[in-house]
Each structure stands twice: as C-alpha cells, then as structure tokens.
Amino acid sequence: MRIVIVGNGMAGSRLAAEIRARDKDARVTVFGAETRAPYNRVLLSNVLAGTAGPEQVCLPTPAEGVDTRLGVTVTEIDRAARTVRTADGGGEPYDVLVLATGSEPVVPPIPGxxxxxxxxxxxxxxxxxxxxxxxxxxxxxxxxxxxxxxxxxxxxxxxxxxxxxxxxxxxxxxxxxxxxxxxxxxxxxxxxxxxxxxxxxxxxxxxxxxxxxxxxxxxxxxxxxGVRPVTGLARDAGLPVGRGIIVDDRLRTADPAIYAIGECAQHDGTVYGLVAPAWEQAAVVADLVTGAGPAARYRGSRLVTRLKARSVELAAMGETHLTEESAGTVEVVRFTHRARGIYRKLVIRDDRLVGAILLGETPAVGTLTHLYDRGGPLPVDPAGLLFPGQDAAPRADSPVRMPDAARVCECNNVTKGRIRACWEAGARDTEAVVAATRATTGCGSCRDAVEGIIGWLCRQEEVRA
Known part of the structure; x- marks a missing residue:
C-alpha cells in the first residue's frame, strides 16, 4: 500500500512514525513545504526567549524507511488517478492520502x-x-x-x-x-x-x-x-470544507482514500488547534491504514491549553466561560491573589469537574487535569483542590501520592504508570524515558514532573538497597 502524507509538521511527521511503528514494510512518502526537518512548533516561544536553540526543538528524526521530500509543495490532488502533483512538476501515486497541511497565520487587512x-x-x-x-x-x-x-x-x-x-x-x-x-x-x-x-x-x-x-x-x-486551516488543496479537489477539511470518526474525508488530521481537519464541527488532538488523530489513522486497529475511531478530544512562556504558568480546560444559561447549573470555586499573580477557578457540575483555570503557582494541575479528563468524583470539599497542601487534594507532582493512572504528559497521553514501567524496564534517566514514551516532546510543560517521578523511583530503589 502506497501511503502519501501531505505536511511534515507535528501531525504529519508523527503519523509517519506511527504507521512505521505498526507496519515496518509500509511505503510512506511525506511531502513538506518547509525545507527544514520537522520541529516542535509549540516551543518556538522558547527559541524567541533564548531559553532553547533551534536544535533543541527538533522532533525525532523520520522513521526508517520513510521517504521525506523537504521543500516540495503539493499543488494538486488528482482523485481519479490517485496521484498528487507537486510544484516542481513531479507526481506521486497513492493508495491512501493523508492531508496534514496545518494552519497559516491570519494577516489583518490593515495598511502596512x-x-x-x-x-x-x-x-x-x-x-x-x-x-x-x-x-x-x-x-x-x-x-x-x-x-x-x-x-x-x-x-x-x-x-x-x-x-x-x-x-x-x-x-x-x-x-x-x-x-x-x-x-x-x-x-x-x-x-x-x-x-x-x-x-x-x-x-x-x-x-x-x-x-x-x-x-x-x-x-x-x-x-x-490567529491562524486558519490550510484547506485549499482539499477544496480544489472537490472535498467538503467548512472551517477545516470535514472528516468523520475515521478521520476520512468524503473520499474514502483521503484522510485529514491536525489543524486542517474539522471533526464533528470542531477544528482543534493544539498538538495533543493531532497526535491522537495520527494514532487512529495509523491503526486504520495499517490494519493494526480496524475498529479505531476518533471521538474528539478534551482540550487542556497550556501557556509555554517562561515565568508564567497557565492551564485552562473545559468550560471556563459561564453563560446565563449555564450559571444556574454549575458550582464555581475560585481563589485570587493578584499580588502574587495567582488565579484558580474550578467549574463543577454534578460533582464532576467540567472546567478550570489555573494561573500562577499550579501544583495541583496534574490532579485537576486527571479529574477533568476522566470525569472522576471530586472530594467532599472541592475547595481543597485549590490548595494541594491539604489532604483533600493530593499533590499531582508528589509521586508517592499520584495514582499510576494519572496522566503526566497530556500531549502524548503518558501516565505515571507508563513512566514507572519504562523505568522498571531499564530506562533509568529522563532521556531514556522520553525516547520510550515521547513524554515532554509536546508543550514541554511536564518535564519537571517527569524528572520528579524518575528521581523518586531512583530514591526508592536506593532505600530498598
């Protein structure tokens, strides 16, 4: 099967790796309009700040056997011939085509x-x-x-x-x-x-x-x-386009041979602009096109927005804005300390966390993200979640209290239990755990937590010895 991926960003490069991880013989060709190897776009602000160099935000090298064409723009999809045409006059036939064309910046219509x-x-x-x-x-x-x-x-x-x-x-x-x-x-x-x-x-x-x-x-x-999805290629090929390229639960377009993932895709009316949904979608498409998981379906993502700016910690998830209609159905727990730059807000419905804003010192962000994502029951006094030193709210970054099911890396869906399993299998430092799980390679905000868990595991072993 000839698989062609248009787009070599965080979605397209991840999909190529996911496909090859499932099928070592898969024929994968990736077209990237940029001349650079894929990099973590989420961490570009660190490059601006000088806290990271360009080489530090590079994504893993392409999976072995993937034919990557850098600096080559796909200009046309010939659906009848199942071929993509490129700006340099070339073409590439496909059995499966995946559009991962991402987004482009919005330029306001103002002079200059x-x-x-x-x-x-x-x-x-x-x-x-x-x-x-x-x-x-x-x-x-x-x-x-x-x-x-x-x-x-x-x-x-x-x-x-x-x-x-x-x-x-x-x-x-x-x-x-x-x-x-x-x-x-x-x-x-x-x-x-x-x-x-x-x-x-x-x-x-x-x-x-x-x-x-x-x-x-x-x-x-x-x-x-802001940004807008890059949909021109799909539109010119006659595929339905709304805000993004419209896909179903298989992430297929109206043409069953063509899929779309990442920021260019619109699923169930939603275009996701974050990396975690793109990587979740890549896993679903890889399961389907390789046959590794024919029942795989994408059901949407629960978004957690993390701000990646030095000295500013922020996480926002779910329902953060209250309307007149929703105000009567939820309980809001809030704490503000403006002098210290702290703002914490929980939105609760039927004893479940449906939204939260955590700004400033956010030691409970892991616990709250886990509760939001899994819909778990809250403590009798949910206000304790805002102050994780209390027994009502175990610290998410305290490994001894963190359940193995707690997600440490939201972008890559890596739990504490998976980190523990990698460590027990011989991955005894951060680099080895990152290589095995991809934790920290998304927004990077979980790195301290990952290092903390590894350090705790090493100390536990020393105590036992």
Missing amino acids: ATRAIAFRTMDDCDRILGAAATATTAVVIGGGLLGVEAARGLSGRGMPVTLLHVAGHLMDRQLDAEAGLVLGEALAGLGVTVRTGARAAAVHPHGVELSTGEVLASELVVLAC
Whole structure:
C-alpha cells in the first residue's frame, strides 16, 4: 500500500512514525513545504526567549524507511488517478492520502501589515530574532495564546514589548475576564505593557497606528492574530470544507482514500488547534491504514491549553466561560491573589469537574487535569483542590501520592504508570524515558514532573538497597 502524507509538521511527521511503528514494510512518502526537518512548533516561544536553540526543538528524526521530500509543495490532488502533483512538476501515486497541511497565520487587512512579521514557523522566528538584534522596542499584535508567548519571549531578551489585544482581556477564548486581568498584571511585572481594547489600524515603517490615531513607536512588529486551516488543496479537489477539511470518526474525508488530521481537519464541527488532538488523530489513522486497529475511531478530544512562556504558568480546560444559561447549573470555586499573580477557578457540575483555570503557582494541575479528563468524583470539599497542601487534594507532582493512572504528559497521553514501567524496564534517566514514551516532546510543560517521578523511583530503589 502506497501511503502519501501531505505536511511534515507535528501531525504529519508523527503519523509517519506511527504507521512505521505498526507496519515496518509500509511505503510512506511525506511531502513538506518547509525545507527544514520537522520541529516542535509549540516551543518556538522558547527559541524567541533564548531559553532553547533551534536544535533543541527538533522532533525525532523520520522513521526508517520513510521517504521525506523537504521543500516540495503539493499543488494538486488528482482523485481519479490517485496521484498528487507537486510544484516542481513531479507526481506521486497513492493508495491512501493523508492531508496534514496545518494552519497559516491570519494577516489583518490593515495598511502596512506586510511590514510586520507573523509568528508561526521557525523561519518566522529567525526573522523576528534578526530584527530584534537591532530593534530597541517591539509591538505584538494579538493577545491570544500565541501573542502572549511571543511577547513573553521577546521581553525575556530584555526588550520592551507592548502587547495589543482588541478584546477586553487577554486570551479571551480560554480565560474569563478576571483571569485575563491577572495574566496581564503578571506580564506587566515581566516587562510587557498590555493594551487591551486596542485595535491596530496600520503598520508604519517605525511603529503601529491605533484606531484612535495614537502611534506606538517600534522597529519590530510581530503579528499573532490567529491562524486558519490550510484547506485549499482539499477544496480544489472537490472535498467538503467548512472551517477545516470535514472528516468523520475515521478521520476520512468524503473520499474514502483521503484522510485529514491536525489543524486542517474539522471533526464533528470542531477544528482543534493544539498538538495533543493531532497526535491522537495520527494514532487512529495509523491503526486504520495499517490494519493494526480496524475498529479505531476518533471521538474528539478534551482540550487542556497550556501557556509555554517562561515565568508564567497557565492551564485552562473545559468550560471556563459561564453563560446565563449555564450559571444556574454549575458550582464555581475560585481563589485570587493578584499580588502574587495567582488565579484558580474550578467549574463543577454534578460533582464532576467540567472546567478550570489555573494561573500562577499550579501544583495541583496534574490532579485537576486527571479529574477533568476522566470525569472522576471530586472530594467532599472541592475547595481543597485549590490548595494541594491539604489532604483533600493530593499533590499531582508528589509521586508517592499520584495514582499510576494519572496522566503526566497530556500531549502524548503518558501516565505515571507508563513512566514507572519504562523505568522498571531499564530506562533509568529522563532521556531514556522520553525516547520510550515521547513524554515532554509536546508543550514541554511536564518535564519537571517527569524528572520528579524518575528521581523518586531512583530514591526508592536506593532505600530498598
């Protein structure tokens, strides 16, 4: 069977590895428009901040036997001939085609927007760092997850940064107004000036003009105004497209020979913009196309958004915004300490956690994520979950109290039990456990927890000895 994957990002490269792990003889060809080997896009803000180099965010090398074509753009799908055409005039036949084309940055329709640099790829990161070498100030347009990461990354280099966001508070899709306020204050303490309710009207050679006429002087302007799925290839081939390429529970399009995964795919009305769902989808497609799991189905993902910005810890999951309709059906437990940049909120329905925001010191994030993901029952006094030093809420990062079923790495679905099993099988350091489980290779926020579990296991062995 000839399997062709269009897209060599975090979804496409993962799918190729998953397929080869199930079938060593699978014929897999991957086309990547970028000339670079696949890298972890989630960690680009660390490259901006200088806490990681480009080589440190590279993804594992392609699985043996995978034919990877870097810098080759697929321009057409000939469904009748089951062949993809490429910009260099070539073509590749397929029995199974998987579209993993990802997303592209949204560029606002304002004068001079092309003078700004979108923050999406490693090449974008290189351009931003090149400009930052001579710039004295920066403006980031867009206060969503990516914009916050970009602003924090640049401020980490000692550069004054102004973060503009058109909505009333930062990360308004994931956070409520109070959490957005606390986040803004935390960023201000790290050198980022936050301007909410601010609309950019134009980008000039030496600054950004606001809709009010005010001009913010800046030699570097970064765009982080959201992304849109790349669907043109599918649309031109006559496949149904909504916000993304429409797929069923098998992640198949209307053409049973063509699948779609990752940020370009729309499943059950939802387009997922995070890495964990893309990797879950890759596993399902690998099971199906290799025959390793013919009953595999994708039922959607429960999202946990993690902010990957140095000195700012944030996790948001589930129902974080309350409507008039939902307010009467849920219980809200909340704690705020603005001076310390702490905001914790639990949303509970029928004694189950259906949403949470954890900003600042978040020692209970593992426990809460586990409760949210599994729908487990809450303690009699759920307020104890906000203060994990109490017996009502075992610390998620305390291995002795953490159940083996607790997920440590959300992106790769790695539990404490799996880490323990790898350790007992001989993986006695972090690098060996990462190689065996892929833990920490997504957003990277679980690395401390993984290292803590390995250290605890080593100490237990020393005690027994």
